[in-house]
Amino acid sequence: MMKLDFDDWNIHVGKPHPFNDRVKPIDNGTDRPDPARYHDPAFMAEEWDKVFARSWLLAGxxxxxxxxxxxxxxxxxxxxxxxxxxxxxxxxxxxxVCPHRGSRLVTSQFGSLDRFTCPFHSWKFDLEGHNIAVTDEETFRPEVLCHKHDLTSVRCEEAVGLIFLSMDSEIEPLHDWLAPILPQLELYQIDQMYVVQHRRSDWGSNWKGGVDAFAEIYHLHAVHPQTQCLMDDRTQIDLWSGGLSRQFVPFAQPAARYADQETVNPGIQMMLRDAGIDPATFNGTAAETRHAVQQAKRRRSDQLGLGYERFSDSQLSDSVVYSLFPNVQIGCHPEAIFLHRFVPHATDPNQFTYDTCILYRHVDAPGYGAPAWMGLGEDVDLSGATRPDIIHTKLGEPPCLGEVLDQDSELLPIVQAGARSRGFKGPLWSEQEGRLRHFHAELDRRMGKRP
Incomplete structure (x- = not known):
């Protein structure tokens, strides 16, 4: 089996740093899973009960x-x-859900209340979920109200400024599950960030097709060829038990397969400017710009007191992308992070909702900002004074997520159609797709299909 020489890449990223240390490999085998997992309604129903109802889910x-x-x-x-x-x-x-007749208690996505009042019969509940008023309580037989009539609550815990819930009351503590990567995530101070952009889009694919596409960069040269001039696609992958993984995505240098390693193209020029370097005065090649960006951001940190000494060189230039089983990816940068969630449809295994938001930490200093490639326009409020509305694109509407994500949204229905074919016997994953095999191995364990 081919083994990518990630150690060479580690040397290339700059000074050795514990953050970049590879973890002990996990061998998830070479099985070819049944493609029914992508389209079978029975698999979907079992998956809901055994996976989603028993996992930690990122709420926001x-x-x-x-x-x-x-x-x-x-x-x-x-x-x-x-x-x-x-x-x-x-x-x-x-x-x-109101325990009286099942009505939704609130219909807005965000709000602030001192209590919850059911819109159907005005039963009232405090913020902790206790019933505090039953309308015309004297008309209920006492034996009826002896039944539990508080709200039904679920496990809810917070880590690094993110809220997770679980429908499984017996699930292990959140911090125990996240323990292998928690110290790494804490470096980014996500708890000091806030949402500056939030978009949702309905896609014609199974949610696992979305997880698969975003958990590898093997497809960049074919689906997103415009990225090859400014980001590499042969990088370090690390796996941990519990369905956790990470991958480094190097920016500000061409992919090794890209022909021109010399020209400082417009995309890389943007990243130089982002780091405070005037491209007109930069004398290096495209292959040297990544290191220059890292050093420029260290100088900026020293000037502004940003504390970037806690980061490795690669963290200053690259996206470090974490997968959290079952349906979350977190792309981490010193100034901002993006959250990707692949939300299963309620009834149709051939649809899911892609939910993505950018969180930013404001520093009032010249030159500081979110990475330019994130595409935050001048109209975006970076101050945190306002929480942006969620822009939701329905299935069949023209995508509006940006060039790269629009390409993904157009491709995944084509992949989903192929997954339903009798001619497709299941995926054949390369070592570059190690995070996919790791995810599906964890899925099969949760489903009881492997030890």
């Missing part, structure tokens, strides 16, 4: 609910939850 950033009474709703599959900061300052998660 804690910055969305800074004050008591602030809430947002989180929808996944057939369920909808209220995530609220209680009067006690703690974060709570409740099914968005």
């Amino acid at each position: 950033p804690a910055s969305d609910i800074p004050e008591p009474g602030d809430f947002f709703t989180f929808e996944i599959g057939p369920e909808n939850f209220i995530i609220v900061r209680g009067d006690d300052g703690a974060i709570h998660a409740h099914y968005n």
Whole structure:
């Protein structure tokens, strides 16, 4: 079996740093999984019960609910939850269901309330989920109200400024599950960031097709050839138990397969300017710009007191992308992160919702900002004073996520159609797709299909 020489890449990224240390490899075998997982309704139903109902699910950033009474709703599959900061300052998660007749309690995505009042019969609940008023309570037989009539709450825990919930009351603590990568995520100070852009888009594919596409960069040369002049696609991959993984995505240098390693092309010029380097005065080649960007950002950190000494060189120039089982990816940068969630459809295995948002930490200093390639326009409020609306593109509407993501949204329905063919016997993954095999191995373990 071919083994990529990632150690050579580690040397190339700059000074040795513990962050870049490779972890002990995990061998997930060479099996070819049944492609029914991408389209079979029975698999989808079993997957909901065994995977989503028993996993930690990323609900959203804690910055969305800074004050008591602030809430947002989180929808996944057939369920909808209220995530609220209680009067006690703690974060709570409740099914968005009134115990009386099943009505949704709130219909807005964000808000602030001192209590929840059912719109159907005006039963009232405090922020912690306790029933505090039953309308015309004297008309109920006492034996009826002896049944539990508080809100149904679920496990809810926070890590690095992100809120997770689980429908499984017996699940291991969140910090225990995230332990292998938690110190790494903490370096980015996500708890000091807030949402500056949030978009959703319905795609004609199974949610795992989305996970697969975003967990490898093997496809960049074919689907996104415009990226080859400014980002590499043969990089370090690390795997941990529990379905956790990461991959380095190097920016500001051409891919090794790209013919021109000399010309400082417009894309790389943008990244030089982003780091405070005037491309007109830069005398190096395209292959040397990544190191120059890293050093320029270190100088900026020294001038502004940003504390970038905690980062390795590659963290200053690259995207370090983490996968959190089952459906989350976090792309980390010192100034901003992006969250990708691949949300299963409630009933159709051939659809999912792609949810992506950018979180940013404001520093009031010249030249500081989110990476330019993230595409945050001048109209985007970076101050944190306003929480942006969620822009939702429905299935069949023209995509509006940006050139690269629009290419993915157009390709995945084609892949989904092929996955349903009798001629497709299941994926054959390369070592460059090691995160995909790792994800599906964890999926099969949760489904009881492997030890």
